[in-house]
Amino acid sequence: MDLDLRKLRYFVAVAEHLNFGRAAEALHIAQPVLSRQIRALEAELGAQLFDRSSSGTVLTGAGVRLLDDARPLLASASALVRRVGVESFTVGFMPGLIVTPAVRVLASRHPGLRIDVLRTTWEDQVEVIHDGRVDVGYVRLPVVVDGLSCVPLFSEPRVVVLPVSHRLADKESVLEADLAGELRVHHATMPEIRTVEEKLEHVALHGGVAVLPLSTAVFYSREDLVHVPVSDMAPDEVALAWAAHRQTPLLAEFIAIARQV
Structure with a gap:
């Protein structure tokens, strides 16, 4: 059928x-x-x-x-349909990550190329690579690497986001042990909360804390929330990922650009 x-x-x-x-x-x-x-x-x-x-x-x-x-x-x-039509290239990226410098370099080398970007989430950052919605994705590890090729890009500290009235809000840094007993607002434990914006709204309205990569916390800064470094927490690792079966000159060129800028 x-x-x-x-x-x-x-x-x-x-x-x-x-x-x-x-x-x-x-x-x-x-x-x-x-x-x-x-x-x-x-x-x-x-x-x-x-x-x-x-x-x-x-x-x-x-x-x-x-x-x-x-x-x-x-x-x-x-x-x-997108790939066989007008030549195009789509880059996926997780919240807080800035892909503009690499995209600008690629665009300057290929004036006729249509370049799109797609914001992803923890739930779909790998899915959009496998189903072809993006040619390459800036992903936050860990991810399931089956069927993917990955190269590391950089790491960054993790911070805890707190209401400004929280007991830890004025600390220069905290330890994971300081967060014991705190409600952690996280997509894995609260499936109804899917986006960074929803996490921060929950923290601001209902309390609890959210652990985020530093760049994400900075990007989504709010006056009613603060972020404090968690000094003993493993850093967030960012990598570039693409479908292992897809090897094109344009993809290879972008990977090289992304690793340099």
Whole structure:
């Protein structure tokens, strides 16, 4: 069976909105057309993707599984179109990292090249490399390196971000032991908190502390928060990563530039 990417895009829209009307508006198509396309997709797959009732629309088990696979598949298809169209190069970067100097050098050497940048997160910094959304990514280690090539770039200190009223806020530096008993606002322990901005909002509103690389804390500086170095914590390691199977002259050139600037 050939999978229709258009129907898959329609499915993802409904899955994200969990409302056929709002999904149809986002797709700029009529709701009956969307409903027919989803029914056709369900028939092709031989599985019901949504439970529809008067109380709302929810994903079935099959729908959840399809959504997990559909997003990277669509991203890969989009990346493929990008790569075979106008020559372009996309650089991913984690919060706090500045990629402009390396990008400027590459752009100066290739005036006709379209260069894009994509901000990533702990959840997708590797995923966007594998699915082709970026050609190369500035990643914060550790990452799963299967299928990747990596070169180290630099390391930087870690700091703890605190409310200005916190007992440790006026310290020149702290030890990890000083943070014992503090609520650590972290994506691994608080899955609902996904971005740096959300971490800092939580610290400011509800207390607790967030450990961040120095560059991230500086980039997201706020008047109601302070950051203090954690002197005995291992530094944050930054590396450049790309898909191991992709070896192009442009990629090699950017890697060399990034390691020099």
